Amino acid sequence: MTGDKVPDRPVPGGSGDDAVAGMPSKPAAEPEPAAEPNPEPDVAADAEPDGATGPGPQSSDEGAPEEPEHVDAPGTEEEAVPASAAVRRRRRRDPLASALIGILTLLLGFAFAVQVRSAGTSQVLAGAREEDLVRILDELNAREERLRGQITEQRTALEQLTNSDSQSATALEEARRRAEAIGILNGTVAAHGPGLRMTVRDPDGAVRVEDVLDAIEELRGAGAETMQIDGVRVGVSTAVTGRPGNLMIDGRPITAPYGFLVIGSPQNMETAMNIPGGVVQRITGLGGSVDITQVKDLVVDALRPLDTPQYASPKTGN
Template sequence: MSGDGRPGDRPEGAVPEETAPEDAAPEGAVPEETAPEETAPEGAVPEDAVPEDAAPEPRNDVPESPAEPVAARATPPRRRRSSLVAASLIAVLTVLLGFAIAVQVRSTDTGEALEGVREEDLIGILDDLDAQEERLRAQIADQRADLRELSDSDSQAAAALEDATSRADSLAILNGTVAAEGPGLVVTIRDPEGQVRVADLLDAVQELRGAGAETMQIDGVRIGVSTAVTGTPGALRIDGRPVEAPYEVVVIGSAQDLRTAMSIPGGVVDRVGRQGGSVDIEQRDRVVVDALRPLDEPQYAQPDPGD
C-alpha cells in the first residue's frame, strides 16, 4: 500500500470524507445541521424514503416543549380545595335527599297501612294517642311546676326574710327598743295644785292602750309592758325616774279613737279636772316617740324546747 494519496492506493472500503453519504453515518448519531421539515429545499427526499435503520433514535434528555398540554402540569392548590368543597357539598346534599326520600316513603307506608285497618282499630289507635298526649301534658305540667318552684325559691327566701324583719321591727316598737313615728296625739296633763295621783297616770296609760295605742312615752320615759308608776302626788316616778307636771304624753295610734277614749264621761279628763287639773289633747298627723327603754332580760322564763 502506497502513501501518495491516490485513490487506488486507499484501503479497501474506505470512503472519502467529502463523498461519504448521509445514510452512512453511525447508528444513533444526529447530524449537527439538520434543516427543519418546513424549510427543506425542493426535491428533498421524503421521510418514508429514508431507511428505518438510519432513523435517529429519540433522546430522553431533551427538555419538554413549552407547548406541553395543561392537563400534564401539576394542579394548583386552590383548584384542589375548590374540588374538595364541591365534593363535600354534593355528599351533604345527597344525604339530605336520601333522608327526605326515606321520610316520604315511611309516611306513604304508614298511610297505606292505615287504609286497610278497621274503624274499631282506628278508634283504638286514636284513643291510645289521646291517652299518650294526656300523659305527656301531665308530665310537662309537673316539670313546669318544678321549674317555677326552683325559680321562686330565691323570691320565697327573700319574702320570708322580709316578713321576719317586719315582725322583729313590730316587736321592737312594742318593747320600746326602737324609735317610732306615725299619726297620734300629744296629751298634756296640767297639775297646778299637785293633786294628780299615780292612779290618774295609770288610768291614762290603760285608756290609751285600750283605744289601740301602739307605743307611747311620758315626759321622755318609754312606756313598756313592765312599766311601773310610783310616788306621791306632786312627786311621781315612772320606772324609777322622777317626772314633773305638766306631764306630756306622746302616743301613736288612730288619733280619732285615742281622742274619744280620753274624753269619755268619767274618764281621765273628768278625773283630772275634779282634782284641779286640766287635760289638753292635740291631734297630729305625725308624732315621734324616740325615747328608748332597755330590753328586759328574762330571769326565769326559758324557751320551750318542744316548739
C-alpha cells in the same frame, strides 16, 4: 341385508352414517369421544388458571400462593408446555386484562368515593335496613325520654328554687314587719304617726300613780299603739311608781307637767280621755288640768332597752 350392511359399515366408517338412521349413533359416538379428548387440553389449560382462581375469590391470599406452580413452571422442564401456554395466554390477554383491571379499579375508586360521600350525609337513613331503622328509632326514643326526664327534673328544681326564694323573701318581709310591730309595741324603735299630745298639769302635786296608770290604760284601750311620757317610753312592762308629786316611770322620775305623746287614733283617744268619770275629769277633780291636742304626725322617739328574756325561750315547732 344386515349381512351386507355389516361389512359395509366398517368401510365407510364415519361416512356411511347417513345411510342408516338407527346406526349412526355408534359411528357418531366414536368421533365424539375422539373430539372430547381434543377439547380436554384446552379445558385443562383453562382449568389450571381457573383452579388457581377458584380459591382466589374465596381467599385471594390462598389463591395467590397456589399460582407459583404455574408461574414457576416455566423454569421446570416437565410442565414447560402447559406453563408456556399459560404464559402465552397471559401475554395474549395482556391488553384485555389491563383494560379489565383498569375498569375494575376505576369502578372501585368511583364506588369508594361515592360511598364515602353518601355515608357522610343524612341520606344514609334512606337506605338503612328496617331493623336498623327500628334500632335507631328506639335509641332516639330512649334518648328523648332521658332528656325529657332531665327537663322535668330541672324544671322541678327551678320551681323549688323559685318557690323557696319567694317563700324566704316573704318570710323575711313578714319577719321584718313583725319585728317592727313588736319593736314599736315594745318601745325599742322610734315611731311616728297621727296621735295626741296631752299635757297634764299638776300644780298641787296631787296626781297619783293610779291616775297616770289609768291614763295609760285608757289610752291603750282607745287604741294607742305606743306612747312616751316625759321622754320615757311606755312599753309592755312599764311600771309607774312613786308618790304624788314625785312620780317615776320605770324608775325614772317625771315632773309636772307631764307630757304624753301617744300614737293612735286621735279622735278615739280624745273621746276616751273626756268620757265622764274618765281621766280628764278625775285629774281636773284633783286640781290639775289636761290639754289635749290632736296631731297629724307626731314622733315618739324615746327608746326602751330591749329586755332579753332570761328564762323564757321561744318554743318552735308548734
